Amino acid sequence: MSSLVPPAPAPALPALLTTVLPALESLTTALGIPRTVLASDEEIEYAWKDLPRELREIPAPLRGELVARMCVAVSTGLFDSAMNYIWNAAILQLRAKIRNFGVPIVAQILQSDFEERNLVELQDSRLLELSLKLNIVNEDGFFFLDQCRDVRNNFSAAHPTIGTINDREFTTFLNRCVRYALADASSPRGVDIGAFISAVKGARFNSSQNDVWVQRLSETHDAQRQMLIIMVHGIYCDPNTSEPSRLNALDICGALNSGFTASLRSELVHKHSEYAAKGDEPRHTASLQFFERLGLLINLNESEQHAIFYRAIERLWTVHNGMNNFYSEPPFAERLLELSKQSAIPETIQDQFVQVVMCCVIGNGYGVCRAAVSSYEQLIRSFSPREVALMIGLAATPATTLSRRISSHLSCSQRFKQSLTLIDPASVPSSVRATYDYYTR
Template sequence: MSTELLSKPQAGMLSTDTTKFEGYLAHLGLPTENIIASLPERKIIEANLPAFIESLPAEVKRDARYLSKFVAGAAIGLFDASLNYVWNEVVINLREKVIVYGLDMFFDAAVGGSRREFYATEEDLSGLKDNNLVNTCRKLELISDIVYTKLNHILTMRNDIGASHPNSYSINAYELLGWLQTCVQDILNDKPSASAIQIKSFIENLKRSPDVLDTATISSMEKPLGDLSLQNTDNLLNSIFGIYSTLSTGNIVRKNIALFAPHIWGKSSDNVKYKLGVTIDGYKNNLHNDKHALGVEFFNFCDGNRYQSLDSKIISLDSHADDLLQARYSWDNFYNEPPHMRKILSYLKTEADIPVERVNKIIKAVLICRVGKGIPYNTGVSPAGRPLYDQFFGMLGDQNIINTIIAMHTNEVRVTLDNTHCQKHMITVLTNLKANARSERIQEILDFLMQNGTILNKIHNDKRYKELTKNHITFG
């Protein structure tokens, strides 16, 4: 009997009628609608799932308990639970990639400001929001941009229509199968980029080196480091600053950092330099005097003291922008976003009050919140936060209108703009910006974007748009 079951699976195993189970729920006085997927949807899973599972290598299936749980959830019709099982495996896989890459480097990129000191071990990875984990993995090139886009979509679905949040939307079978295939084939088997591996190797060799680097060695390092992308160069600068300012770091390691850090500093963005300046001020404010002194040393040999003179307004706005984004990606964000936005606006009465050192970060954070989550409830934007965000965008002039358009093209905003709700909100922002635009060319750019609102997520590839914006925006 058991041999027959192994060689010929019982027909209808996944599409068994669940009427009795629904009757039992009704008997208990519990809801029955939108709990279990319909029989036709389960039959679609039954017809297509075996071929996909059979196509996987034996070593992939051997310890894939999440796949067993996925099949169990699909069998009874709990598609949202099945999605949760797959997503949990994705998170575990990303954490494993982070551990291989290096926890210190990852936390340097993922956690800013005063919270950084609380993140050091593998267990601390569980303290990061899934969105932060995914974004940082993309930033460090542990996953590709394409995989990041897919993950962002699946995470949105998991959060807004999955079992982790109450909802009335039902996942259909083809969506579920597509997400499973994406997670298994494109994500769980995805490898870090060559640049990520190069940075990891560089940091490890730096920590292990028993000797002070000579001039020839430093010169040989310049070209491969110079070939890194700006994002990876920023990540590397952030990491070596963290190593240098760690009290347990040895003198030889610090000496070697002092020798080559100026080369990396010169190739890094102003944004990461100002961020490190905020970190130094944080050491001072929290009475970490030894770490503060080491941070000042780092800025001295990098000739970066002009980035260190940050007043309390810049530090406060940086922290409030971080808090606003954290609220955006947390539970009850509709209620938690407005207090942080009010704090930001308390420093800003006119556009001139926005510090140039943090204007791009603030614009991007506010835009992410204003475009919203792309869900039907309140069209994805905090009702109390909406007028606050509009007030902020209403004070922007030509240069910061361009900065807002540039923020629209960043990954975090762009991936949401294939959603109709997010498109409408972005068009509203563009409409508000046009009211203040003085330049005729900028008005033309805004008109073009509004006329092409349904393709804002890919409009950066349009030749007409590139020609129109060539004096204001440079696309990679």
Template structure:
């Protein structure tokens, strides 16, 4: 309590000196002949951050505060009045902390989950490789492995978007407020810096440790199977990808591969059809790239889980997956409005006029097209948007049903925080009403189109909508 009172007293004293500090800085800039207008944030806005920080920082332990170098830089930037730089420092501290959590949790599990392209995955081996991973891949991977929660992911996705467009990460003229920065600091502390993985994520960590360190037998399977059944769908999918990735590594220890044989079927059974098709596509990728040993091990894995029916029928599915991965990376990266059009055209080249694509890639195809079409909080790539619309016009009832079910997807729900994404999603739903043929599909689309726009990110919680979804087959 005493330290909190001292912290609050220090912030009050600092606030009193801001006027003198700002005057001195402006005078110095003028002496150098540099601009002084709109360089530093107004004093009132700075005071809002400074006065709120004493109530936010106690959420971190003393040890966590001692290592939070970028939070010190964030605080200094707020005091000086450089809010765009402060946001950048806050994001840097968040990313640093997430990387540390990944290493402490399970690095291989994270890589197998976050990096879906088999060729790219081979380039990520140790802790140093985390720096090569795009921020959006890191954040999404932390959600899929349970290191952060769905709510935490949605908050961080919003902050990441603001950091990309309103911080000192690149030139901009966006104005940030003191309360915004204080709120984002609290969110990053609450969801990342001061929080450790819990619940189902810890179960996965224990299971992976047992697979790597113990020698399992048939009698060990039933209690483990009970734990696997309780896993959320996303974590079960992540565990399947990791088990498959480990099993197909020719360098894997024989005892570990044998442990996976005991548990593979149990994991496979609780996963969705999309997750199973994803494993089949990975076998096809190994074969297409001449990785004979890995392809043979992949077929062995599919045999163990009775999953040979999920093998891809032709190479076009692999080409579409590759094009989708490239498009999503561009969409979530820098200069996405400029980089998306050529990759959208590449994807278009693989989709016939009928719209028929292999069923094992349809779910991913619909999701990524939806994300690109509704855009981010700053809009949609104007050069790529006509291509997205053309491809969506080719959707049939099965793909429209997949779009409807995406309203419960955490990544899509995160996008639907933004008014522009909400509006575009509802317009798309209304447009698809005439395109759909099944009455239940039309009913679901009309419900989405008429749902309160500002609450669209929470439509999955509507009991009425959940009832309608039961009548819509994916």
């Protein structure tokens, strides 16, 4: 049983009542100005009381000079200065995250020149937009930090102000800077797009090479990972792509597909649909195979799934009725079993599916392919109630291939009865219960 990790202790800040606050009174008196030009003692006390909770969320390496200056400014009621210090700390951290992501990789993503100089000179608004694009901040973070930018420009000591803020407004500002920029010291590293594409299109990956690229894609942010997976899908579907490159693409995607986001799955289906809409048959066919190989059939519509299952069923049936079927059936049976685990069998193909599986499992007058029986039995155990009804109904209908085999060969009849034992009686619909009872007696 896992235990909760206790939160880091909050920094212990000194009390102000007997030190700073009386000094503020003396200072304003000496200058001959009203005490009200500074934040009140109560506002300072409340802001100071809230500071430790916010500072606790900032990793120790980021509690540097600017954070210290912010604390000093809060202690004297200079919320406008404190706001500027913590904002600058947030901006520096966002720059550091982009730098860690990789300035050359940012240039690839932006498809324009982008160097360290450009990063340093980037206006705060543009920096936030770039951070959002790189997924260094999410949409919520961008929204709240952009609000902070506007508040900082109009109410902080960075520029002549249009008003003042109180302790609660400052604490909200601080919380957003901490939460969306400073709280997480880690940052994703970008993937060199050119090097990645060259590697995928190059020679067949060895295991170490594959592991390196899988790790790099795992460590980058969702937006770049999605972009690269979509590019890999395009490489796989290109008729001019070599087989080693296609296998490289499958290796990468196969290692990552359990973590595919809903957005990525949607984008893959969109690209797949685009091939169909444009009548690009080679790419559409390759894309179908891509979805099959990665176990993503459930993301396709029923007509697409029908086409895939139809092809697998037809191939199994052709092999079953061909020469040496006892030796050639297993891989085709295994393929159909693999597809059935990805998605329910479309109703439009269930009749053919049940007939082929049952004919293969009971065999013919010469016997059955024993090496494929395990696959057939797994398929039968997973029959839906409708498929169970079809199985029993096909056996009881004289014109079907299944019925003719059962009535013509005792061995087929016996194997059919054995197949019925694989079905949970509770899955047998009432419409075929009498026929089921007849065969199982």
